[in-house]
Each structure stands twice: as C-alpha cells, then as structure tokens.
Amino acid sequence: MKALVKITYCLLFVALMAITTSCSKSSDPAPDVPSPQLTAAQSYYDASLKSILTSKCTRCHSEYSNFAGARTDAAVNYTVVNNGAMPKEMSKLADADIAKFLQFKTLVAAIP
Secondary structure (H helix, E strand, C coil): CHHHHHHHHHHHHHHHHHHHHHHHHHCCCCCCCCCHHHHHHHHHHHHHHHHHHHHHCCCCCHHHHCHHHHHHCHHHHHHHHHCCCCCCCCCCCCHHHHHHHHHHHHHHHCCC
C-alpha cells in the first residue's frame, strides 16, 4: 500500500510540474519575433539605402553591405555623408540620398 501511495504522489508531482512549466512558458514572449521598429528599419534599408551603400560605400566599407553592419553605424554614417566627409574621393551625395541616411538613422534609433 505504501508503494502505491508513493507512486501516486510521484505521478501527481510530475503532473503538477508539467502544468506549471507549460503555463509559465506560454506567457513568455516569443524571442524570435522581431519588433515592428526592427522590421521597419530592415525594410527601409533594403528598399532605400542598400543601393546607395552598395554603389558609394561598400568598396571600402564592406560591413555596410548588410543591415546589421549599417545599423551599427547609422548615426555616424548620417553625420559623415551630411558633412561631405564621405564618400571619399567622390562628390557629396545628393540631398535626397542624405535624407535617406537621416531616415534610416531615425528608424534605427527607434528600435528597442
């Protein structure tokens, strides 16, 4: 009889642990879901900024050929293209292109 009681308690304990674990995991946010701000910045990079970086910058700065690299230096990149320091050995970018760097910088700054 004691063995049956021990087994019953063990099964009850295991069942309670399974319920507790499954309940706590269901309320956790999904870690792989990107924020809307990240999605917006990525989309803007792909649609508006990547072609400028590819044609004017990645010859010397290959890290800007992808979103992660461009995101890291978004503020600095805006500053150097706005003041004409980059791209080197080329004319200053058009105002419309500089505005795209500013917009990207703003989108990146909004990422949580």
